[in-house]
Amino acid sequence: MVIDLTLLPHGTNPVWSPMASPASKKKKKRVNVRTPEVMELVQNEVAVHYESSIVEKFRARDGVVTIGNTTVRLAKQFGFCYGVERAIDLAYASRRVFPDNRIFLIGEIIHNPEVNGQLEEMNIVSLPWQEMDEQYDDLGPDDVVIVPAFGAPISFMEKVDSQGCKTVDTTCGDVMKVWRRVRGYAKNGITSIIHGKAGHEETRATASRAMGEDGKGHYLVVLTLDDVDFLCDYLRNGGDRDEFLKRFEGSTSEGFDPERDLIKVGVANQTTMLKSETEEIQNRVKVAVQDRDGDDENFQVFDTICGATQERQDALFEMLKESMDMLLVVGGYNSSNTTHLVEIGEQELPTFFIRGSRCITSLEEIVHFDLHDRTERSSYTDALSGKETVHIGITAGASCPNNLIENTILKVFELRGISGEEVRSALEV
Ligand code: SF4
Numbered sequence: 001m002v003i004d005l006t007l008l009p010h011g012t013n014p015v016w017s018p019m020a021s022p023a024s025k026k027k028k029k030r031v032n033v034r035t036p037e038v039m040e041l042v043q044n045e046v047a048v049h050y051e052s053s054i055v056e057k058f059r060a061r062d063g064v065v066t067i068g069n070t071t072v073r074l075a076k077q078f079g080f081c082y083g084v085e086r087a088i089d090l091a092y093a094s095r096r097v098f099p100d101n102r103i104f105l106i107g108e109i110i111h112n113p114e115v116n117g118q119l120e121e122m123n124i125v126s127l128p129w130q131e132m133d134e135q136y137d138d139l140g141p142d143d144v145v146i147v148p149a150f151g152a153p154i155s156f157m158e159k160v161d162s163q164g165c166k167t168v169d170t171t172c173g174d175v176m177k178v179w180r181r182v183r184g185y186a187k188n189g190i191t192s193i194i195h196g197k198a199g200h201e202e203t204r205a206t207a208s209r210a211m212g213e214d215g216k217g218h219y220l221v222v223l224t225l226d227d228v229d230f231l232c233d234y235l236r237n238g239g240d241r242d243e244f245l246k247r248f249e250g251s252t253s254e255g256f257d258p259e260r261d262l263i264k265v266g267v268a269n270q271t272t273m274l275k276s277e278t279e280e281i282q283n284r285v286k287v288a289v290q291d292r293d294g295d296d297e298n299f300q301v302f303d304t305i306c307g308a309t310q311e312r313q314d315a316l317f318e319m320l321k322e323s324m325d326m327l328l329v330v331g332g333y334n335s336s337n338t339t340h341l342v343e344i345g346e347q348e349l350p351t352f353f354i355r356g357s358r359c360i361t362s363l364e365e366i367v368h369f370d371l372h373d374r375t376e377r378s379s380y381t382d383a384l385s386g387k388e389t390v391h392i393g394i395t396a397g398a399s400c401p402n403n404l405i406e407n408t409i410l411k412v413f414e415l416r417g418i419s420g421e422e423v424r425s426a427l428e429v
Pocket of ligand 1: 081082149306307337
């Protein structure tokens, strides 16, 4: 039973309606919980939990506020994207519509510990997303299962359906666009080359769709330019099949054979990758196919970076034209799109990837996630304390709520000797 909370028109009471599922060919039921009453309550709850009047006032001032000797600048685009907002609304609505049912979530709704913690408090229980375990066998028709914004692999969807659960699917439309593309590749005998992280929820979900309707399609996930150069060398010159499979262990469809499955290739990407890198990867694969075949007839490409990711990257590039002392990037450490904002920032200035304001422990010390050794560490900087006047940039990934950004703004000012009250009164001017 799949419940799409968005499909029926507003203003109707929750109703069940039968529809056929292409995946299982069983009758499924959808329910509309987007009644004005439910959505009003949900949006109020979401606003209380995640919105920030201070951030809105920053936006009204073009993102820049100077108080005394301290300037804080926000990127023009940052924080929650439309897909994340929708997924959170639907998760909250699920609890409203099913107050007494068990509600489960496949993995995390988004990559933000604060938001996931809030759902746990609503007794929405996270299920494993890497492998299904016995908890999936225990699901039943009265249980509600929420599919996160990243989507879930076909096998998970089929399992939940076979248990007869009420499924609330919050998969972002931009992710589903990628699925359409890779399914199309499979239909035409084209192997999907997916630029993404093989262990990321979205890429796992996409990879399962790259197998096509009949499950006979193929895919290869590449992450780095080194991966792509290895692939391109194989495309041009062939190579050792076992070495290839060892290199891409865990990143290919089952039974992948580089001799057989790299004749026709189509590139797609996880929606949250770094655009410049994805373009480079597309180009390198295309040139390798041309070198091998003399033309690019066996190459296809479709850029599937989502609009929200793109806007946040573009806004950061724009902000980096300003002279700043330090950049703070706020978000969950496992958030792909946030990671790429950090990569962009650290090319230009001292950049710290923080979960929230508590990471700024003093004027000198910041606890942050180091992308290069994948650990949280403390670093010492004089960016906040070393000069009479300072200029701090702040941005945040698509899964970061505004209240965390507000706390970060206030912490920066507080450490510079400017109280929250002074910030609020300065913003009232
Ligand atoms: S980051 Fe992009 S793909 Fe992911 S939920 Fe947001 S809009 Fe959708």
